Amino acid sequence: MANFLVYYGTGEGQTAKVTDRIAERLDERGHDVTAVNASKSPDGISVTAFDAVLVGASIHGGKQQQAVVRFVDANRDALATKPTGFFQVSLSSADERGEAQAAGYVDGFVSETDWHPDRIGLFGGALRYSEYGFLKRLVLKQIAKRALPDTDTSRDVEFTDWAEVDAFAADFAAFAEGRLGVVPPVSDPDGTREESDE
Known part of the structure; x- marks a missing residue:
């Protein structure tokens, strides 16, 4: 299976909860997952040891964490060679009225970092x-x-739609598996995993 990095910034813990949920879903598909909190990791972490990378951030004062921006800047070239995704947690994504604002934060991040992730997820915060x-x-x-x-x-109050988080994790996993030529395990009716014969 594949080796996934989920590198995230969190202000009050909701992005960490979202990261844990995504990591669980990737693990259920048989992948190895390493979750790294930007505020607790060395700046020198490299993405070269991973097959696919997800980056997550929360919004505070209209911006994502600077540690996340620095990570993407430092690893932009390596990220371009792998399946990648970005997810953002904010109050703007709590309901439909804030969708344009939440998307604007992502546009600003993409513009600032000049990184173009393959998949993007926007989730309500807490x-x-x-x-x-x-x-x-x-x-x-x-x-x-x-x-x-x-x-x-x-x-x-928690605004995160966990079904959306699960769908994003499944979509990103399927995309990465396709790019990497990895066949996900097949589940038995009793819930156990078996490697596919295909």
């Missing part, structure tokens, strides 16, 4: 009011009331 300090909680409640008027700001 508001964890219980974890914020007073001022941040107040500011985010005001933003949520304007951007997401139907949202209950009295409790933590």
Whole structure:
């Protein structure tokens, strides 16, 4: 099977949760997955040891994490030789009204890095009011009331559509398998994996 790298930046943990879910789905298909948090990894990580690469980032203040931007800049040439994907987690993707804004963040990232991933996924983030300090909680409640008027700001809210995350992971895995000439395992009715005879 293939060796996947998922390199991600996370601000408050939702992108890490999305990364874990994607890694689980790739693992279920029989692939080896290495997830690397941009804030905890050495800058010198290389993509050459991996068959396929996913990069994930969250949006804060209209930008993705600088560590993610630096990673893509440093590895742009190697990324161009592999199946790649990019996923972004933001409140803009929480509902249809913010789709254009979320897409604009991706366009800005692509323009800044001059990297053109093969697959792109946009996922809603989360508001964890219980974890914020007073001022941040107040500011985010005001933003949520304007951007997401139907949202209950009295409790933590998760906007991630996990079915979309699963579909993105499956699509990227199938794309990478096709590019790499890897045949995914066939599942038995009892849920166990068998290697395909094809």
